[in-house]
Each structure stands twice: as structure tokens, then as C-alpha cells.
Amino acid sequence: MRKNIVLECVETGERIYLTSKNVRNNPDRLELKKYSPKLRRRAIFRETK
Known part of the structure; x- marks a missing residue:
């Protein structure tokens, strides 16, 4: 089952x-x-709840 997720930047908080x-x-x-x-530049984006 695939689920849609939003990625948020660790440094700036932009989604x-x-x-x-x-x-x-x-x-x-x-x-x-x-x-x-x-x-x-490239940054780490993490999945949000």
C-alpha cells in the first residue's frame, strides 16, 4: 500500500x-x-507526520 507523504527541509523547515x-x-x-x-543547494528533507 503506497501512501503520499510531504518532505520537510531539516534546516529551513520548508515543505x-x-x-x-x-x-x-x-x-x-x-x-x-x-x-x-x-x-x-542540496539539503536533507525528512518525512513529516
């Missing part, structure tokens, strides 16, 4: 990315490196 994940395969929080326009 600009929406993605989906398989809850059965990945029960813990997802962390991805994505581009942050505020920082103008």
Missing part, C-alpha cells in the same frame, strides 16, 4: 516536495537529499 512510499517496506521515516531553493 515543497510531495512523494509516495510503500509503508510495508519502509515503516520508518524517509530521508532524502533534495534541492532547497532557499539554501540554493
